[in-house]
Amino acid sequence: MSTKPAHQKSPDRLYAWMLTDPQHPQLIGEIIRQSNGDVGLQYDQTWLNSGFALSDDMPLEPKTFTPVHRNGRLPGAPGALDDARPDRWGEKVIRYLYKPGATVFDNLYFAGDERFGAIGVCPSSSAYTPFLQRSLPRLEDAADLNAAVQIIESGEGELQAQQRALVGAGGSLGGAKPKAVIAIEGEEWVLKFFNAEPFDLPLVEHATMTLAHKAGIQVAQTMPIPLNAEHALAVKRFDRAQGKRVHSISACTLLRAEVPEGMDPEFGYPQLARALRRAADPRTLDAQLQELFRRMVFNILVANTDDHEKNHALLCHTNGRTMKLELSPAYDVAPTGSGALAHQFMVSETSREPSLAEAMSGAESFNLSPLDAAHAVAGIIAVVNGWQTHFRALGVTESDIVEVAALIDAPDLLAQRQSFNADVYSGSVKPKRRPGGGAKAFR
Numbered sequence: 076m077s078t079k080p081a082h083q084k085s086p087d088r089l090y091a092w093m094l095t096d097p098q099h100p101q102l103i104g105e106i107i108r109q110s111n112g113d114v115g116l117q118y119d120q121t122w123l124n125s126g127f128a129l130s131d132d133m134p135l136e137p138k139t140f141t142p143v144h145r146n147g148r149l150p151g152a153p154g155a156l157d158d159a160r161p162d163r164w165g166e167k168v169i170r171y172l173y174k175p176g177a178t179v180f181d182n183l184y185f186a187g188d189e190r191f192g193a194i195g196v197c198p199s200s201s202a203y204t205p206f207l208q209r210s211l212p213r214l215e216d217a218a219d220l221n222a223a224v225q226i227i228e229s230g231e232g233e234l235q236a237q238q239r240a241l242v243g244a245g246g247s248l249g250g251a252k253p254k255a256v257i258a259i260e261g262e263e264w265v266l267k268f269f270n271a272e273p274f275d276l277p278l279v280e281h282a283t284m285t286l287a288h289k290a291g292i293q294v295a296q297t298m299p300i301p302l303n304a305e306h307a308l309a310v311k312r313f314d315r316a317q318g319k320r321v322h323s324i325s326a327c328t329l330l331r332a333e334v335p336e337g338m339d340p341e342f343g344y345p346q347l348a349r350a351l352r353r354a355a356d357p358r359t360l361d362a363q364l365q366e367l368f369r370r371m372v373f374n375i376l377v378a379n380t381d382d383h384e385k386n387h388a389l390l391c392h393t394n395g396r397t398m399k400l401e402l403s404p405a406y407d408v409a410p411t412g413s414g415a416l417a418h419q420f421m422v423s424e425t426s427r428e429p430s431l432a433e434a435m436s437g438a439e440s441f442n443l444s445p446l447d448a449a450h451a452v453a454g455i456i457a458v459v460n461g462w463q464t465h466f467r468a469l470g471v472t473e474s475d476i477v478e479v480a481a482l483i484d485a486p487d488l489l490a491q492r493q494s495f496n497a498d499v500y501s502g503s504v505k506p507k508r509r510p511g512g513g514a515k516a517f518r
Contacts, residue, residue: 086198100203130154131332159194162249193320209244274475277308280409326387343421368441380412383419410482449497
């Protein structure tokens with residue numbers, strides 16, 4: 076039986092909850108509608124007394140926090156709360172299933188219980204009662220989910236009742252690509268769907284992610300899921316662990332909080348490195364900076380130019396009222412542009428160009444000596460040089476390898492791999508001395 080989208084009313088009031096332990100939710104505060112379409116957040120007094128700042132732009136103060144608008148930014152929510160709302164795909168699902176013309180306030184409510192990080196949203200300040208709590212779809216539901224996704228994307232046809240239930244249970248996550256949360260052997264995964272791509276992008280992304288792992292990069296676990304002639308891609312959630320939820324923020328939220336109101340933030344690897352210096356646990360800082368350097372170099376070499384600020388995340392580890400940040404596993408890593416295209420994330424203080432020289436120019440920002448940075452680059456090049464063998468072993472077809480080669484082996488990128496000489500580069504980049512010591516060795 077098919078059903079038409081039901082128009083539902085959102086509540087008059089909403090509250091944010093912390094769900095790091097879902098069995099013991101903690102009230103954070105009230106979400107407040109703003110006249111311009113934004114929402115604000117006001118901490119509850121109990122949270123002010125015993126909680127922690129959700130993000131740097133939301134310190135523990137008795138005020139209403141509202142989003143800062145820069146560069147014509149669309150209505151949203153402040154700080155970490157903005158990361159907890161669905162955008163793009165999630166908004167599309169909510170408009171289809173529940174409320175055409177939904178506002179930011181509506182979207183926060185209708186997203187239900189499955190959202191990024193550990194912030195929950197519901198109409199009650201006395202108990203956590205989200206809009207929707209259902210059993211998650213399972214792996215065997217992938218084909219039905221894919222069919223539902225195509226109906227929502229195209230706007231043609233109507234969902235069957237079962238499809239509505241499947242999508243409603245976990246289909247309102249944000250991001251550009253359609254996705255749904257599913258359960259695989261008792262753990263939560265995000266199932267990403269790709270339609271009308273020039274090649275089997277889910278399988279190519281899986282191959283790229285596992286290639287990154289071979290290059291020493293921490294990546295989210297991925298699994299290609301066969302669908303008709305191509306695949307969907309399952310990605311294990313890194314914001315869920317052993318029945319708990321991990322408070323998480325995007326690099327977008329972190330870097331926006333780094334600059335004063337009225338100034339536009341710069342999004343890039345050097346900027347994220349600086350933020351980690353301030354916000355990471357000092358005991359893991361070196362390892363995190365060097366991990367970030369590896370990701371930057373790998374993304375350059377595999378033409379992953381779609382490395383924008385929402386494609387980097389931080390896990391928030393709290394100890395009482397203090398919070399330290401840690402890079403999440405890498406995700407959304409796949410060839411997306413040719414060597415001639417600029418990266419979304421800056422690779423140096425002044426450039427977005429896919430240039431190893433630009434990446435090397437700021438080695439000291441990642442606690443690397445020029446020598447160790449150069450040898451790290453050489454090691455990643457050695458792995459990327461074997462990308463075709465790796466992709467074939469994972470089942471990528473010859474025709475798709477030809478398509479991907481136009482990206483990874485684009486003339487400029489291939490020339491950089493072939494001409495890179497660690498000894499030459501290590502002598503051409505001079506590290507800036509930092510107070511109290513110099514650049515540290517890559518480990």
